[in-house]
Amino acid sequence: MMRTYAGHSTAKASNELYRRNLEKGQTGLSVAFDLPTQTGYDPDDELSRGEVGKVGVPIAHRGDMEALLEGIPLGEMNTSMTINATAAWLLALYIVAAESQSPPASQDQLQGTTQNDIIKEFLARGTYAFPPGPSMRLIADMVAYTVLHIPKWNPINICSYHLQEAGATPAQEIAYSMSNAIAVLDAVKERLGESAEQDTMSKVFGRISFFVNAGVRFVEEHAKLRAMSIIWEEIGRQRYGVTDEKLLRFRYGVQVNSLGLTEAQPENNVQRIVLEALAVTLGRNARARAIQLPAWNEALGLPRPFDQQWSLRIQQVLAYETDILDYPDIFEGSKVMDGLVEDLLGKARAEMAVVAEHGGAVDAVPYMKGALVESHRERIRRIEAGEQIVVGQNRFTETESSPLTADAEGGILVVDPAVEAQQIEAVRQWRSSRDQAAVDAALGELARVAADESAERENLMVPTIAAARAGATTGEWSATLRKVFDSYRAPTGVGEAAAAVSGPELEELREQVASLQERLGRRPKILVGKPGLDGHSNGAEQIAVRARDIGMDVVYSGIRLTPSQIAKSAVDEGVHVIGLSILSGSHRELIPAVIQALRQAGVDAPVVVGGIIPDQDVPALKQAGVAAVYTPKDFDISKIMREIVELVGERAGVPA
Amino acid sequence: MSGSEQASGNDLGRRLRERDLTVAPAVLNLLESTTQADREQALALLSEVSPARLGHEPRGRVVGVTGPPGAGKSTLLSALLRTWRDADRSVAMLAVDPSSRASGGSLLGDRARIEFDPSDRRVFIRSTAAGERLGGLAFGTRAAGQALAAAFDVVVIETVGVGQAETEIADAADVVVVVVQPGSGDVLQFLKSGIMEIPDVLVVTKADLGQVAVSARRDLNAALRSLGRRDTPVLSVSSVPPPSGIEQLAQAIDERLAAIDLPARRTAARRSAALSDFVGEYGMRALRGLGGRRTAERLLAEQDPALGEAELEQALLSAAGDPGRGVRGA
Ligand code: B12
Numbered sequence: 001m002m003r004t005y006a007g008h009s010t011a012k013a014s015n016e017l018y019r020r021n022l023e024k025g026q027t028g029l030s031v032a033f034d035l036p037t038q039t040g041y042d043p044d045d046e047l048s049r050g051e052v053g054k055v056g057v058p059i060a061h062r063g064d065m066e067a068l069l070e071g072i073p074l075g076e077m078n079t080s081m082t083i084n085a086t087a088a089w090l091l092a093l094y095i096v097a098a099e100s101q102s103p104p105a106s107q108d109q110l111q112g113t114t115q116n117d118i119i120k121e122f123l124a125r126g127t128y129a130f131p132p133g134p135s136m137r138l139i140a141d142m143v144a145y146t147v148l149h150i151p152k153w154n155p156i157n158i159c160s161y162h163l164q165e166a167g168a169t170p171a172q173e174i175a176y177s178m179s180n181a182i183a184v185l186d187a188v189k190e191r192l193g194e195s196a197e198q199d200t201m202s203k204v205f206g207r208i209s210f211f212v213n214a215g216v217r218f219v220e221e222h223a224k225l226r227a228m229s230i231i232w233e234e235i236g237r238q239r240y241g242v243t244d245e246k247l248l249r250f251r252y253g254v255q256v257n258s259l260g261l262t263e264a265q266p267e268n269n270v271q272r273i274v275l276e277a278l279a280v281t282l283g284r285n286a287r288a289r290a291i292q293l294p295a296w297n298e299a300l301g302l303p304r305p306f307d308q309q310w311s312l313r314i315q316q317v318l319a320y321e322t323d324i325l326d327y328p329d330i331f332e333g334s335k336v337m338d339g340l341v342e343d344l345l346g347k348a349r350a351e352m353a354v355v356a357e358h359g360g361a362v363d364a365v366p367y368m369k370g371a372l373v374e375s376h377r378e379r380i381r382r383i384e385a386g387e388q389i390v391v392g393q394n395r396f397t398e399t400e401s402s403p404l405t406a407d408a409e410g411g412i413l414v415v416d417p418a419v420e421a422q423q424i425e426a427v428r429q430w431r432s433s434r435d436q437a438a439v440d441a442a443l444g445e446l447a448r449v450a451a452d453e454s455a456e457r458e459n460l461m462v463p464t465i466a467a468a469r470a471g472a473t474t475g476e477w478s479a480t481l482r483k484v485f486d487s488y489r490a491p492t493g494v495g496e497a498a499a500a501v502s503g504p505e506l507e508e509l510r511e512q513v514a515s516l517q518e519r520l521g522r523r524p525k526i527l528v529g530k531p532g533l534d535g536h537s538n539g540a541e542q543i544a545v546r547a548r549d550i551g552m553d554v555v556y557s558g559i560r561l562t563p564s565q566i567a568k569s570a571v572d573e574g575v576h577v578i579g580l581s582i583l584s585g586s587h588r589e590l591i592p593a594v595i596q597a598l599r600q601a602g603v604d605a606p607v608v609v610g611g612i613i614p615d616q617d618v619p620a621l622k623q624a625g626v627a628a629v630y631t632p633k634d635f636d637i638s639k640i641m642r643e644i645v646e647l648v649g650e651r652a653g654v655p656a
Numbered sequence: 657m658s659g660s661e662q663a664s665g666n667d668l669g670r671r672l673r674e675r676d677l678t679v680a681p682a683v684l685n686l687l688e689s690t691t692q693a694d695r696e697q698a699l700a701l702l703s704e705v706s707p708a709r710l711g712h713e714p715r716g717r718v719v720g721v722t723g724p725p726g727a728g729k730s731t732l733l734s735a736l737l738r739t740w741r742d743a744d745r746s747v748a749m750l751a752v753d754p755s756s757r758a759s760g761g762s763l764l765g766d767r768a769r770i771e772f773d774p775s776d777r778r779v780f781i782r783s784t785a786a787g788e789r790l791g792g793l794a795f796g797t798r799a800a801g802q803a804l805a806a807a808f809d810v811v812v813i814e815t816v817g818v819g820q821a822e823t824e825i826a827d828a829a830d831v832v833v834v835v836v837q838p839g840s841g842d843v844l845q846f847l848k849s850g851i852m853e854i855p856d857v858l859v860v861t862k863a864d865l866g867q868v869a870v871s872a873r874r875d876l877n878a879a880l881r882s883l884g885r886r887d888t889p890v891l892s893v894s895s896v897p898p899p900s901g902i903e904q905l906a907q908a909i910d911e912r913l914a915a916i917d918l919p920a921r922r923t924a925a926r927r928s929a930a931l932s933d934f935v936g937e938y939g940m941r942a943l944r945g946l947g948g949r950r951t952a953e954r955l956l957a958e959q960d961p962a963l964g965e966a967e968l969e970q971a972l973l974s975a976a977g978d979p980g981r982g983v984r985g986a
């Protein structure tokens with residue numbers, strides 16, 4: 001199956017894009033939602049600022065979902081939705097949209113996938129809404145519901161993709177995703193209760209599919225997939241008593257690695273993507289069911305339709321021009337491949353045992369998060385030291401000027417900022433034009449079911465579908481559950497990251513910090529802040545850990561803070577510099593908002609910014625008061641640190 | 657932000673006396689600073705808010721909260737913060753985090769994630785690194801606790817650890833609350849073996865976990881009975897919804913505060929702190945020069961009970977003649 005991951009600005013605009021892609025030969029839908037929808041906020045919420053329609057489509061109620069899918073026959077479509085914390089809600093909206101189509105599609109006809117993997121949200125992706133316990137309950141309810149009523153739906157897609165994007169090694173990617181699957185299956189087993197027949201549990205097992213990653217070291221990556229299928233089968237047989245070979249098969253879709261795609265010489269990313277695609281197609285015994293490829297300009301910003309078409313064509317060339325699909329498994333009997341697989345199996349099993357010792361994947365979230373930050377620290381160290389070569393970034397960096405990025409917007413899609421205002425207006429209108437009493441009653445019922453913790457509690461899907469039908473909004477559904485379940489902040493993992501091994505460069509920086517400390521009277525203190533709903537934490541984490549390693553005091557409290565929260569911390573904490581990290585594209589709105597909040601609070605410390613910041617946006621940020629801007633091409637974090645230390649000294653009037 | 661930019665110590669102290677909460681960040685910046693100029697301003701600040709200057713003990717109450725990592729201190733403090741704010745009491749929270757041995761740097765704010773309303777101007781939350789100091793408190797934290805108590809109703813000092821940490825915090829706080837989670841035996845063992853001083857209030861978190869929490873509370877009660885301290889309250893709380901026991905804890909802390917002789921406790925704490933600061937700054941040699949610890953303690957006991965730490969240290973210093981500065985234990 002071939003599809004590209006898409007959705008942006010409004011339901012109507014996304015609908016047109018889907019229809020165009022379907023005409024071009026795409027065979028399924030893959031829906032990207034914006035961050036407010038993914039985290040359960042309406043467009044007019046304070047936290048949604050700058051994010052509405054940015055990285056996906058905003059869906060605030062059934063009306064939006066109906067517009068998104070207009071003219072696409074849902075009875076026949078296979079739809080994959082990248083949705084997790086609010087998956088139950090979006091599935092409910094999808095069911096309601098399907099039944100209101102003409103001809104209507106009933107829920108038992110629906111086919112598709114909801115990502116619905118919450119543990120990796122805590123570990124890597126950041127769009128969680130509720131604490132781990134209640135989140136697992138929502139998932140278990142959804143799985144139990146779909147197995148009975150929407151039999152062709154894949155209710156959950158266990159993701160190892162995001163773990164690699166957060167720095168996981170191949171062994172960690174296997175171990176954490178498998179442990180995660182075990183946690184989900186155990187929860188469903190408990191949900192179904194003692195009475196559940198082996199047959200039902202086997203079916204549940206068979207419905208679980210995976211969403212994996214494949215990096216550019218494609219031989220090892222292929223071995224990883226073979227290892228995953230072996231462990232998966234083992235878990236099925238030994239832990240859940242599954243015997244049917246078909247249900248034991250490791251089914252997976254892929255999005256290939258994007259973390260390694262560079263801003264420098266972005267054309268090289270095309271080669272990387274092709275090679276990564278080989279990892280998941282070469283050997284038939286571990287071949288992907290569905291592939292999504294990122295675009296060549298991944299590290300620059302959102303892809304335009306042309307960029308997405310290019311990625312689709314890569315898949316088509318592989319499938320229709322090469323002979324990849326002509327042979328049985330080409331690695332069968334290969335000693336090298338078998339050796340690689342054995343090695344990975346050993347490491348992964350050992351790491352799974354550690355997770356089990358922590359009490360399973362839910363309780364091991366802080367441990368796993370710390371381990372990922374640590375692995376990523378090592379990856380970056382190797383690139384900085386030149387031990388890991390990245391062509392065009394730390395080797396072969398001389399380049400001709402590129403015709404690809406020459407157009408005015410630097411080769412990316414820019415979302416019209418007017419969308420946010422329109423959506424705010426639209427959701428307010430929606431609220432005022434519906435039957436409020438019906439909505440209140442539906443949400444009341446949802447709260448009642450959620451608060452019931454007894455073993456006989458009802459399935460949360462039922463009041464969720466009723467609320468969708470009544471016209472409740474995404475923000476209302478989530479707020480109702482947050483009230484009962486509480487909100488949550490995930491561990492950041494930075495405290496657990498081991499201190500860097502010292503080397504001459506680190507020592508030199510530590511001396512600079514010590515000297516600055518003398519001059520300031522206090523240890524230099526930095527606040528690393530992530531404003532808004534952006535969940536990309538890698539950069540902020542690595543900056544925070546490195547700042548500690550060179551001897552600074554670092555205030556970092558994780559993702560999803562409002563500008564006023566950041567300003568309040570900056571004042572109270574008495575920091576010497578504020579570092580903001582934004583990758584989701586909301587920097588134009590949020591950075592000036594944070595600076596304004598800081599200045600209002602009387603903080604005059606310098607502000608530096610990092611993340612996906614297109615060149616053309618830099619002047620406006622500087623105008624707003626930003627002292628320096630860093631992007632992925634600034635991969636040398638030591639250099640960034642040196643500049644920050646100098647900046648603090650100068651601004652505080654105590655230069656070196 | 658450099659020494660020269662700091663507001664004057666006198667001015668900051670005066671504003672604290674006027675209960676101007678907005679100076680809290682500047683007060684901390686000054687008290688944490690180690691430059692000579694700032695140290696002098698800090699002394700000026702502290703004498704502005706000393707009991708002698710105020711005419712009474714600072715009105716705010718200093719609550720020390722400590723316990724093993726992950727016991728649930730920050731989550732509990734978020735809940736307590738709401739309770740105190742509902743009662744319209746202003747709150748300052750000083751969270752002390754460990755520093756990295758290797759670099760001296762630290763990651764703050766990660767552990768001490770206390771939920772707060774950013775628009776609430778009557779709440780102040782500061783995290784500080786313990787630096788090279790062992791035993792829990794950061795340089796300047798004790799002084800900060802005292803200074804802020806002149807302006808805030810409640811000052812909380814949160815540290816991590818068990819066994820040693822609560823000894824130092826006892827010198828900085830009016831009441832010490834030790835927080836433990838169910839199923840962790842350390843605290844129980846330390847209590848029984850006498851390694852740990854008996855706290856004013858013990859809290860078992862995560863009551864929602866059910867039986868384990870009940871047994872933890874029972875075991876602690878039994879241990880306290882066998883140590884003849886059955887009057888020490890042991891409370892059970894849950895900070896996850898539906899929260900429970902939070903109001904009762906706030907009340908138990910208030911009762912405890914009402915029961916102690918606050919001026920006597922604070923005087924004793926100031927004297928003990930002045931002595932250890934003196935030793936930290938001038939070394940054991942200087943202490944011997946004074947005629948040893950006993951003599952020093954006697955000398956302190958003769959001073960006016962309302963004298964602040966700075967004045968007490970000064971008294972020791974003049975008694976010793978000028979011992980010359982050693983390395984400051986910052
Ligand atoms: C890894 C990654 C992810 C991971 C994130 C894991 C994590 N915990 O961080 C996962 C897979 C979870 C992910 C998810 C998504 N992603 Co993503 N992701 C990336 C990717 C490939 C790399 C980012 C990265 O981590 N790089 C490594 C770190 C170390 O580099 P860095 O953050 O850039 O930091 C460096 C500098 O920028 C700077 N810096 C950064 N921050 C700071 C802070 C300070 C103070 C300083 C001084 C410096 C500094 O210093 C660092 C050192 O070099 C980028 C594309 C790319 N290749 O850059 C897309 C990208 C950022 N993602 C994107 C999108 C759309 C998403 C999703 C919304 C997709 C979706 N609809 O579901 C989700 C949303 C997640 C969320 N909750 O927000 C878009 C953003 C588009 C835009 N800006 O317009 C990008 C650009 C890809 C694309 N072209 O579409 N993503």
Ligand SMILES: Nc1nc2c(ncn2[C@@H]2O[C@H](COP(=O)(O)OP(=O)(O)OP(=O)(O)O)[C@@H](O)[C@H]2O)c(=O)[nH]1
Pocket residue numbers: 723724725726727728729730731732767768816861862863864865893894895896
């Ligand atoms: N079940 C339950 N979990 C809780 C409760 N209170 C805290 N927790 C959880 O316990 C973990 C640790 O809580 P924190 O409040 O960070 O603990 P802490 O003592 O401040 O931790 P450190 O600062 O790291 O020493 C978190 O995962 C909390 O969600 C509670 O009452 N019940």
Ligand SMILES: [Mg+2]
Pocket residue numbers: 729730731767768769
């Ligand atoms: Mg804490």
